[in-house]
Amino acid sequence: MSSQFDITETLDVKGASCPMPVVKTKSAIDDLAEGEVLEVVATDSGSMSDIEGWADSTGGVELLDQVEDDDVFKHYVRKTE
Template sequence: MSTETAAKTVDVKGQNCPMPVIKTKGAFDDVSAGETLEVVATDSGSLSDIKGWAESTADAELLDQQETTEGGEDVYKHYIKKVE
């Protein structure tokens, strides 16, 4: 999964719980069915928080979660598809 395949990217780096989930939900509302939202976070809690949100949201499918390091900082990328 990469940004080329995401319809929209939300950057919530530097924000802690609950903001990554709140901003994910807001951005997800603007994504059309069949499109994928990419969320980029630095809060390690976003891994479980966004997974839990996606599992409890009828039209959300968590496709992938990736942990990377950028500029010495841990970065967590989440890919959520809006299903019909």
């Protein structure tokens, strides 16, 4: 499945468990410019709620979509400021 977003960068956090997917996502988002989109690829099912919760409680980011593909979870986060 291809995303409908212009992906600026892909972050591979497969094999990492909570809280590392969120920690690494925050670090990668900090390096992007406003409007750019980060694709996060994870294998931790908890990343679905963790990244959603982080995006909801953090200013400056927007969770665009989350996709479960077999045992891989993809998250699309846009930097908004």
